[in-house]
Amino acid sequence: MQDTSLPDPAIEFRNVSLSFDDNPALTDVSFRLERGEMIFLTGASGSGKSVLLHLAMGLIKPDEGHIFVEGREIENLDESDLLAVRGGAMGMVFQEDSLFTGMSVYDNVAYRLEEHGWDGSTIDKSVLEVLRFVGLEGEEEKFPGELSGGMKRRVEIARALIGWPSIMLLDEATMGLDPIVALQVLELVVRARDLNNVSSLYVTKKLYELPYLATYRAAKNSNGDIEVKEASKNNLAQTRVMLLDSGRLVFSGSVDEFQRSDLPVIKHLAASDPHNHDADPYFADPWDKERKPREEIP
Ligand SMILES: Nc1ncnc2c1ncn2[C@@H]1O[C@H](COP(=O)(O)OP(=O)(O)O)[C@@H](O)[C@H]1O
Numbered sequence: 001m002q003d004t005s006l007p008d009p010a011i012e013f014r015n016v017s018l019s020f021d022d023n024p025a026l027t028d029v030s031f032r033l034e035r036g037e038m039i040f041l042t043g044a045s046g047s048g049k050s051v052l053l054h055l056a057m058g059l060i061k062p063d064e065g066h067i068f069v070e071g072r073e074i075e076n077l078d079e080s081d082l083l084a085v086r087g088g089a090m091g092m093v094f095q096e097d098s099l100f101t102g103m104s105v106y107d108n109v110a111y112r113l114e115e116h117g118w119d120g121s122t123i124d125k126s127v128l129e130v131l132r133f134v135g136l137e138g139e140e141e142k143f144p145g146e147l148s149g150g151m152k153r154r155v156e157i158a159r160a161l162i163g164w165p166s167i168m169l170l171d172e173a174t175m176g177l178d179p180i181v182a183l184q185v186l187e188l189v190v191r192a193r194d195l196n197n198v199s200s201l202y203v204t205k206k207l208y209e210l211p212y213l214a215t216y217r218a219a220k221n222s223n224g225d226i227e228v229k230e231a232s233k234n235n236l237a238q239t240r241v242m243l244l245d246s247g248r249l250v251f252s253g254s255v256d257e258f259q260r261s262d263l264p265v266i267k268h269l270a271a272s273d274p275h276n277h278d279a280d281p282y283f284a285d286p287w288d289k290e291r292k293p294r295e296e297i298p
């Protein structure tokens, strides 16, 4: 008999395979994203990261295997149930620009809830709350064409987070952003994870992001303000790294284990990490008003 006292994992893949024509994109992939857990999914370009996220969203179907979201097999859901899962349980930030250019920020962010029949005043409240969360209060009437790249990303995150889904899928959400804005995005991800207990699959090729995401946490301080700062060893978020290599999951373990691994594919990926770590604001909080410019940090 199944133990019903444990919640179902947020996402589970069982032996999932998918090919395009005769080219395998994913081969026999199995994993569980537990509730509240954050999995960092990495791997070279073309290794199958985006395909895995699209499968988890039910946007494409596997050739073989089974995919469960909060215990329900996606395959068995009809289109309206699937929409409900996407509308309520899951929010996704796509790799490519995906805002509707003809719609205002408000309408872009509200879209998912409108599509799922939420009532107007709840939508209104939710849009304002989530725009405040991403620091875009007051920008409701702008159109995507009037926004910087970083602001667009934050609108995309707001759109994924509206209504507080229980699962967040992020596909290279910091790609193409300058380091300060990229850090703001990482902080939003940490805040969503820690303050709203969102389970997440975070896809990135930027390996230097992993220690930040694994060791920084968001919490309310005694003034009720939200702080993102390095956590003590016994208070870390539940995180794990998974590595795809040509569509196969070849590693799953902690960030420490990942960094210490001798797997050639990991060494190769780390060596191709193009980031210059010297001129790097990654471990300071750009929203900290007391923060000293880098030059002044002893
Ligand atoms: N719609 C599609 N049609 C054909 N091939 C695709 C499609 N989507 C992805 N692929 C192929 O599947 C493989 C994995 O792609 P993808 O998941 O986008 O890689 P990643 O996100 O890791 O860079 C690649 O070889 C890609 O060309």
Ligand SMILES: [Mg+2]
Pocket (backbone or CB within 6 Å): 049, 050, 051, 095, 171
């Ligand atoms: Mg991709």
